[in-house]
Amino acid sequence: AQSVTQLDSQVPVFEEAPVELRCNYSSSVSVYLFWYVQYPNQGLQLLLKYLSGSTLVKGINGFEAEFNKSQTSFHLRKPSVHISDTAEYFCAVSERLGGAQKLVFGQGTRLTINP
Amino acid sequence: GAVVSQHPSWVICKSGTSVKIECRSLDFQATTMFWYRQFPKQSLMLMATSNEGSKATYEQGVEKDKFLINHASLTLSTLTVTSAHPEDSSFYICSARDWTGVETQYFGPGTRLLVL
Numbered sequence: 001a002q003s004v005t006q007l008d009s010q011v012p013v014f015e016e017a018p019v020e021l022r023c024n025y026s027s028s029v030s031v032y033l034f035w036y037v038q039y040p041n042q043g044l045q046l047l048l049k050y051l052s053g054s055t056l057v058k059g060i061n062g063f064e065a066e067f068n069k070s071q072t073s074f075h076l077r078k079p080s081v082h083i084s085d086t087a088e089y090f091c092a093v094s095e096r097l098g099g100a101q102k103l104v105f106g107q108g109t110r111l112t113i114n115p
Numbered sequence: 116g117a118v119v120s121q122h123p124s125w126v127i128c129k130s131g132t133s134v135k136i137e138c139r140s141l142d143f144q145a146t147t148m149f150w151y152r153q154f155p156k157q158s159l160m161l162m163a164t165s166n167e168g169s170k171a172t173y174e175q176g177v178e179k180d181k182f183l184i185n186h187a188s189l190t191l192s193t194l195t196v197t198s199a200h201p202e203d204s205s206f207y208i209c210s211a212r213d214w215t216g217v218e219t220q221y222f223g224p225g226t227r228l229l230v231l
Contacts (some may be wrong), residue, residue, distance in 0.1 A: 017184060018140070036222070042224055044159075046141050046221065046222075101148040102164065103149070103161070103210075103220055105158045107158050108157075
């Protein structure tokens with residue numbers, strides 16, 4: 001079974017500074033990887049995903065992530081954050097198996113942008 | 116595209132009553148929908164996988180007789196919390212998988228349930 005670890009539960013950053021949210025996973029098979037963002041009292045919005053191909057994935061709102069198979073990581077980055085990026089961020093993985101793949105989520109990282 | 120709606124967004128009910136939550140994929144067909152539960156400041160926990168026209172598959176520890184799931188069409192799945200109790204109070208979120216097979220789940224805005 002796969003698992004996801006988000007190494008930081010909270011990340012405070014000043015506005016316009018760069019940020020990296022870390023995500024590591026474990027799985028015995030190939031996986032798909034996702035980052036979702038959740039604003040207060042809302043559902044999850046897909047930021048970006050890695051299915052195959054280029055290991056550097058660009059998403060919405062200026063975010064990008066890099067899949068590193070050897071380190072089993074999928075860290076999320078943004079070169080310059082904005083106040084509106086304050087939210088909870090979830091890394092998720094699903095295994096490349098037949099049928100309806102289930103998503104397994106990390107514990108979440110609360111990103112707080114300070115002015 | 117890929118919009119998922121949930122109704123209602125908020126519901127308050129008395130202990131012992133049943134509550135139905137709807138999840139709709141608005142602009143795509145979803146052969147598979149998922150139901151999650153999220154407690155405050157925690158991650159999402161998968162409750163069940165719902166496939167159109169067949170019985171839902173429940174995760175270990177989730178009572179299928181308490182959380183009834185129906186997926187009657189390619190755009191609608193419902194979750195009914197039967198005989199709700201205060202411990203059922205939570206944030207319930209559904210997601211729908213794009214039927215073309217692209218491995219992506221799109222999430223609804225969630226339903227906050229408060230059982231008094």
